[in-house]
Amino acid sequence: MLEFQSASLSYGATVALDSIDLTIRSGEQVCLIGPSGAGKSSLLGLCNGRVPATSGKVVLNDQNLGELKGKALKEVRSGIAWVPQDLGLIPNLRVSQNVACGLAARKGFWGLMRSLLLMGKAEKERVSGLLKRVGIEEKIFSRVDHLSGGQRQRVAIARALYQEPQMILADEPVSAVDPERAKSLVELLTTIAREEKMTLVMSLHDVDLAQRYFDRVIGMRAGRVVLDGSPDDAGVKELYRLDQ
Ligand code: ADP
Secondary structure, three states: OEEEEEEEEEEOOEEEEEEEEEEEOOOOEEEEEOOOOOOHHHHHHHHOOOOOOOEEEEEEOOEEHHHOOHHHHHHHHHOEEEEOOOOOOOOOOEHHHHHHHHHHHHHHHHHHHHHHHOOOHHHHHHHHHHHHHOOOHHHOOOEHHHOOHHHHHHHHHHHHHHOOOOEEEEEOOOOOOOHHHHHHHHHHHHHHHHHHOOEEEEEOOOHHHHHHHOOEEEEEEOOEEEEEEOOOOOHHHHHHHOOO
């Protein structure tokens, strides 16, 4: 369980998150929506301790992330996969190598280098199985910079799954692709998370996708949670309309 207890985050004079109280249960799929600058990325940053709260607490399975340091924080973070907006792939490496980077947090730099250079049979089979699951098995030896935007997103998902995380955090992972590809990507990620009983916290710009694929939508505005509930809530659409 992930709990925000009056968690605030400021960047200098800018209040990015203002006293957030929120509980996300293990295995739950949650979508964050809200206009640009609402605090969605900041909230995702607090979820894995990447960014410490300025005040208040973020507690993951009874551990206060703000109090964890060094090895303990690394250990917690190794169970949380992070899919950033720009996907964070290494363009001139092959798909298989990018997927293997999913274990970077656990293996450390040299361990990762070794597995990139000398990938064993079992590792190759795992990578290939994950690529099959995300629908791009045939691209295993392609360089990432030779792939389409949609294929790259699938590589980023496979890399996240390679980590065998308990939780996946995805920051607008479909902002750079067309609506059809965005839909199939969100469908894929939510389906996998449900099947594997992983917690998924994803920010999205597209309200229709949020409503279609998530049971719980958290609406943010100016650093606050202004709605939290079923995607049928009429307030979901208002969240954006008010801004225009
Ligand atoms: P969203 O993801 O909803 O677009 P963010 O969490 O990125 O919102 O931003 C929330 C607020 O914090 C905005 O006012 C933004 O300008 C500010 N902010 C975010 N990151 C930084 C940063 N690294 N330095 C200063 N201000 C930041």
